[in-house]
Every structure is written in structure tokens, then in C-alpha cells.
Amino acid sequence: MIITPIQTRWNDMDPFAHVNNANYVAYLEIGRVDYCVRRLGVTELYAVPFLLARIEVDMIRPIEFGAGVEVLTCVSKIGNKSWDFLAFIRDSKSKEDFARARTVQVAYDHRRKQSQVIPESLRSILHEDWKSYQEQ
Numbered sequence: 001m002i003i004t005p006i007q008t009r010w011n012d013m014d015p016f017a018h019v020n021n022a023n024y025v026a027y028l029e030i031g032r033v034d035y036c037v038r039r040l041g042v043t044e045l046y047a048v049p050f051l052l053a054r055i056e057v058d059m060i061r062p063i064e065f066g067a068g069v070e071v072l073t074c075v076s077k078i079g080n081k082s083w084d085f086l087a088f089i090r091d092s093k094s095k096e097d098f099a100r101a102r103t104v105q106v107a108y109d110h111r112r113k114q115s116q117v118i119p120e121s122l123r124s125i126l127h128e129d130w131k132s133y134q135e136q
Helices: 021-038 120-134
Strands: 002-006 050-059 069-078 082-091 097-109
Touching: 002 021, 021 050, 021 069, 021 082, 021 097, 069 120, 082 120
Parallel strands: none
Antiparallel strands: 002 069, 050 097, 069 082, 082 097
């Protein structure tokens, strides 16, 4: 499980002084990239071991200007070639959710341009994080 602080920017806002819904997806991406760097040790573009295949977002309440925001990203399911991240965009102080999301990642070899079975080294990290999520 990774917690990523998000700095909301002026241009994230809509005319109602809320973060525009499209930016929620960008915040989730920041969380996935942070997961790749901190948990998987990714340091270059081709080292990202997956492609995003699906994203589902449930908007719960608006993020208003000045709110402290963080994204919690955790592994919730592991398959043969894919895994799910469960993510929460939440208030960094109260921990109340602004949105909940599920994304499906497909293990992918970028040089060969094809999906692949999750490599064992990646699977062991994902399993460790899945187990940690299950214990919560």
C-alpha cells in the first residue's frame, strides 16, 4: 500500500471551485506512478511493467479548493496476466474519501509490444502488498 500526497493546482479547479472530475483520473495515475517508483523500483519508461486496461471511479464528494489530498493505492486482486489496484482519493487530514477507484493493469512487455504472464519478481511484490491489504 502506497500513500501519495497530491498538490492540487489552480488549473485543476472548475468554475465551481471544485477539482474537475477529469483530474481525479490524473491523481490516480500519480498514485500508480508513485507505486511503480517506490514499490517496483521503476526508473525508466520501459521499466513500467504494465498497461492500464480499465478504470472505474466512484465520485463521492467534491474536492474543494484548499483541501489536502492524498491517494492511497493498494493491490486488491492478482490474476495470471493482470492485477487490480484499489485506490482512494481522500482528505489527507480526516481520511474521508473524495473518490474510490478500481484499475486493472495488464502485465506488458513494452519492447515486444505484447501482454505477458506477470513475472515472478513482480508477482511476489504484488502478493506481499495484496496480503497487507487483506490484513487491514
